[in-house]
Amino acid sequence: MEEKKTSPYLRLWNMGEEEHGKLILAIILAVIGVICSMAAYYSAAKMIVALLENIRDFNYYLKWCAIAFLGYAIRAVFYAIALSCSHQATFTIMKNIRIQFMHKLAKLPMGTLLDIPSGQMKQIIVDQVEAMERPLAHLLPEMTSNILAPVLVIIYLFIIDWKMALVALISFPVGMSFSMIIMKDYAKKYAGSVKTTQRMNNTIVEYINGIEVIKAFNQGQNSYQKYQNAVIDNASYFYHWMKSCQFPMAAYKVIAPSTLVTVLPIGLYMTMNGSLSVNDFITIMILSLGIVEPILAASDFIDDLARVGTTVDTLESILKSPEQNHRTTNVTIQDSRIEMKNVSFSYHQGEEILHDVSLTIQPQTMCAFVGPSGSGKSTITKLIAGFWDIEKGSIKLGGHELTDIPLVQLNDQIAYVSQDNYLFDQTIRENIRNGNVKATDEEVEAVAKAAGCDEFIRQLENGYDTNCGGAGAHLSGGERQRIAIARAMLKDAPIVILDEATAYIDPENEAVVQKAVASLVKNKTLIIVAHRLSTITEANQIVVVNDGCIEATGTHQTLLKTCPLYQDMWQAHIGTKDGEKHD
Secondary structure: OOOOOHHHHHHHHHOHHHHHHHHHHHHHHHHHHHHHHHHHHHHHHHHHHHOOOOOHHHHHHHHHHHHHHHHHHHHHHHHHHHHHHHHHHHHHHHHHHHHHHHHHHHHHHHHHHHHHHHHHHHHHHHHHHHHHHHHHHHHHHHHHHHHHHHHHHHHHHHHHHHHHHHHHHHHHHHHHHHHHHHOOOHHHHHHHHHHHHHHHHHHHHHOOOOOOOOHHHOOOHHHHHHHHHHHHHHHHHHHHHHHHHHHHHHHHHHHHOOHHHHHHHHHHHHHOOOOOOOOHHHHHHHHHHHHHHHOOOOOOOHHHHHHHHHHHHHHHHHOOOOOOOOOOOOOOOOOOEEEEEEOOOOOOHEEEEEEEEEEEEOOOEEEEEEOOOOOHHHHHHHHHHOOOOOOEEEEEOOOOOOHHOOHHHHHHHEEEEEOOOOOOOOEHHHHHHOOOOOOHHHHHHHHHHOOOOHHHHOOOOOHHOOOOOOOOOOOHHHHHHHHHHHHHHHHHHOOEEEEEHHHHHHHHHHHHHHHHHHHOOOOOEEEEEOOHHHHHOOOOEEEEOOOEEEEEOOOHHHHHHHHHHHHHHHHHHHHHHHHHHHH
């Protein structure tokens, strides 16, 4: 049975629990401010009545002018203080949500993260969290006060004459009926706008990130057409949506504040037949002008009210996603022995990728995974690294189940380098230092030298202070990979995983990098996913993976004698190497 959701406004309110005090104070101050502003209408009524009664005392009128001015002044001061309180609270809440969001991402399985396109992730973290500013900072104090103040005025009108109070309210529900035409499917329309905007953002990000491939394969026209269609679809959606709202909204804005249309004729009739005094008629007439204006101001938040549900649902879809289930107290890890027993695994409850995998990797040894593309090699290493939690089987590190090791502690045990390692838009020095933020400049340069990238770094215009660009765009693939290896080595973790980490490195520099890796992983457990078999012939253990199963394990020489698949792979590799020599 599906769990019934609480109101999105209540969930939004609960998100800012630690700032409730400031938000409540903002509401109280705003209410007082709006009530004080109504003093001008009351003062105007008093002065008009006085004029009709031929009161000639100038001080009398000066007194009511001062009351009106004081009411406006109090409203301005209280409104400013209320907005200051609500904004302070709101920006603190937004900051905390973003921090909570980033902490949450670190606890989510990689599959969940990979399912969210980068364009959508940006929209959630930046745009949708930013969209909370208006509901929290303005909607709560302003809408609350703009509704409460007219309610108090209406109560006062009922005290004067209940019939005229009802007459003064006739135009508002008539105008609201047009507004309800818009509101009946507003939430659905807004949810659709979020989806079409997300599609556009994802298409833009895909187009920009793939521009190199697009140009290389002359797919500019097709790719641009997809990008163009996404932008046009987004614009078209909003155009037709706003067009459908145009007449109802105009009618609402015109009809709702037209209180005098009913108050003047009916009030005049009641006054002439003696059922309403002239003074009360004038007071009701003036105060009726102040009923709808605050409500119209409150109606400006209709968009925000409709957005709140979609915004909160989107945020909670991430914040309440299932996390990796690891304990939080550190354990004592004796060594880096890795044991996999009867491990089966599938992504997102789909087709099973690994089937009953059992394997032991001894501490301070080199273990290499080889096999056809898509056989499950990288999946095994990512499970060892704790990127996902398994549902079938067991993975132990140092005698402890991975789920018994806190994620932070597990991450400290493993340095992971893939063929697609990301470099930040920072200097080379800072990108390497990300492996150990406490490392000195000398330690950064020493590990870069050991990783074989010191020479090309020093040839750059600014050396180690050269900016890598977004995702390392200013460097070649091989240069990015060597910096990523240096970063991993600076981490100095007991287990190093290289997932085809030399894929982008040219043959001339491969020997240098292999030598560097060999020296830097001394006394560490090294796990390699390799496509160049010549680089792992000295491995203590080579694991042949095929179709999600371990087909064979052993040394290079053993597998050449006992494993037909490894023999075929070796012969193909040797043939490729011979071809490179002839070239």
